Amino acid sequence: DIQMTQSPSSLSASVGDRVTFTCRASQGVNNYLAWFQQKPGKAPKSLIYAASSLQSGVPSRFSGSGSGTDFTLNISSLQPEDFATYYCQQYNSYPLTFGGGTKVEIK
């Protein structure tokens, strides 16, 4: 199975900050990497697929990059509604696997 490791597990940031999360796969996943946002008590919401493609309706302050084993999610200017937990997921092969998440908290 492909293991997905996210760092950091949590971070504190202020509105307007630029924030970067990382996700590392235990083996190459090509660009078959997705990012999701989840708020407490809600279902995950798709943000990014194919490592860098923005899901329709997602604000352009979100961007993704990477290929192979190392990926990043960037938020260019953190907004109040962005405080949530972010998960990466590889879909290169079954079983599909998720990272442990990065929780973004208000500083």
Add this chain to the structure above:
Amino acid sequence: QVQLVESGGGVVQPGRSLRLSCAASGFTFSSYGMHWVRQAPGKGLEWVAVISYDGNNKYYADSVKGRFTISRDNSKNTLFLQMTSLRTDDTAVYYCAKPRRVAAAGSRSFDYWGQGTLVTVSS
């Protein structure tokens, strides 16, 4: 618009069974493979199972293989998850998820999720 509505969750004793349903609308259900993903309380996401558009191919996570069965009824636009021999570590919110594409890698990438249904396994 795409809607996925799960139901069937509840409290069940260890060793018992439960069947979850996911009613789909807003897209051509019979063209898409469908997935179940779960999330234990306070934990991360875990992929559970996938079924092909016609029901002929199924894959499972090792943690549920032999105990859970995924199925579908395309005439009713409904996805199912039959769970047997339930264990306390099956306690989770169970989500059904629609893939982005009908085939290739896009069939393993999710664009819509249901709201989830909570399964609690406890004596």
